[in-house]
Amino acid sequence: MALGESSQLAEDTLRERLVGARWILGAAALGLGGAVWTDALDPSVAFVIGALVAGAALLPARKRPVAAALARFSGEPKPVRTEERLPALVRALPDPALLLDARGTVLAANLSAVGLLASVRVGDPVSFAMRVPEVLEAIRASAADGVARRIEFAERVPIDRWLRADIVPIRPGPARDGAPTEAVLLGFVDLTPQRRVEQMRVDFIANASHELRTPLASLSGFIETLQGPARNDANARERFLKIMGEQARRMSRLIDDLLSLSRIELNAHLRPEAEIDLVSVISHVRDALGPLGRERGVEIAFEHPQPPVNVRGDRDELIRVFENLVENALKYGGAGGRVEIAIAREGGDAVVSVRDYGPGIAPEHVPRLTERFYRVDTAHSREQGGTGLGLAIVKHIVARHRGKLGIESVPGEGSTFSVRLSATLPADHKGK
Structure with missing residues (x-):
């Protein structure tokens, strides 16, 4: 029998017993009255007893005390005030x-x-x-x-x-x-978070407009000069055309970086699944940037364990990440004459670090380095052809690969940028 049915049955039984008790008490009251009538009992004593009996008999059989008793018996919790x-x-x-x-x-x-x-x-x-x-x-x-x-x-x-x-x-x-x-x-x-996103959007539009406006203004000015006073000046024309070409390339790089950011953000929720060898990727980057290193007198050292060191990723995007990091080390930290690239295994992760021995970065700048268009030295960055979007692209690509980007820098001692990715076993080692 269910608990609710047993509770209802017990309550009905108690109520029936109370009703029966009323009849008994009523009969007792009538008996007392008869005893008085026949002088068997003193009238004053009979009056007191009869009043007590009649009061008890007239008590209503209230449901609430019975329900409360049953609730206590069944273990139901007390209502919360x-x-x-x-x-x-x-x-x-x-x-x-x-x-x-x-x-x-x-x-x-x-x-x-x-x-x-x-x-x-x-x-x-x-x-x-x-x-x-x-x-x-x-x-x-x-x-x-x-x-x-x-x-x-x-x-x-x-x-x-x-x-x-x-x-x-x-x-x-x-x-x-x-x-x-x-x-x-x-x-x-x-x-x-909402206000910061709004502020970032406003800053991004302002910075993008400014970055595009500067080369456009230079191009417009040089075109007007070549059409006017320098129309017949061959030396000025050659000099101006060279500057115009640099400004056009800068604008092209900026647009390419903006498009790259847009594509990366669009696919941020999709983790790449191709198996990529990091040793091969870094070797490609080192070879590609070797001429820039020789031009600046900077040695690019590469240390790695026995290949392969495999991760899940997109090869082109990983090349973009390490090209940005190594190129930044050559341009802004090349004063030390050496850039070191190293791959290390740490547990189930592969860690790629790029270290330079340049002037380093002040601590107040480090947390903001991956913001779009943020530069420690704006003039020097533009002289080096930077768009201010390189580290922002690195951050988004690493996030898409479910990795972590680390930045450590000591002023006067150089900087180290590290990328941590989950490593996988190569195909010929699986199952061994």
Whole structure:
């Protein structure tokens, strides 16, 4: 028999017994009355006993105590009171949230809120943990008039971040105008990623426009000069045409890099599955950039374990990654006269490092090196033909290969750029 059916049967049985008890008690009351009538019992004593018996007989057979007893017997949990439910719900929310009373005292805080507001404490006023006047005023206003509010604000300490505060008053019982506010729910939404993406988009458009406008302005100026004052000047024409060719190539590289970024981002969710030998890829890059190294008087050293060192990837994209890293080392770190490329196995990973012995990079620049159009030295980068997109392309390609890009640099000692990829066994070693 199911638990519900047995509970109902027991309750019906108890109710029947209570009804039977009423008849017995009623009969006893009549018997007392008869005893008084026949002078068998003192009238005053009979009156007291009869009143007690009649009161017991008239008690209703209420269902609630029976149901409660059965609930205790069956092990059913006790109902949770409303004042206990709200803090529990707030603590279960995934986003930062605080439960406040009408005066702004913190009644409950979840773990996300503690992570956001480190000084928040239950029992303290919310103003102890949050010192944003707009939010505090909105909490007071919502507690007074019962109207929900939404406030966006920025914080600069300890880091720059943008947040949205949602203030929702909570009233007891059905919602009605004029009902007092019992509590206030204060929730937070982190807008920082969204704002940063918007800022990056604005910066990207501005930087791309600037990078394209500069060579276009140079080309337009030289064309006007060749059509005017330098029309018959052969020396000026040769000099200007050389500069125009350099500017046109720079613009072409910039457009190629932008298109490459677009293609990589379009396929970022698709991990390449071809088996590629890193030793072969690095050897190709070294041979391709050998003339540039000799031109600048820089030796390119390459150290690797016994081939092959295989990874899952796209050969052309991996060549692009290491060409960018080695070319940067030759152009910006070639003052040391040596660039070292090394492949090492670390557990199940293959790590390719490119080290130079140049001037190095200041620590404040390192976290931003992979941003689009970010340059440590803008003038020197443009002199070297850089577009400001090389490391951004490297970062996106490595991310598509589910790898990691590492950057270490000490001013005056040089820089090391490393790429970590999951290694695979070559075909002739599988199954051995």
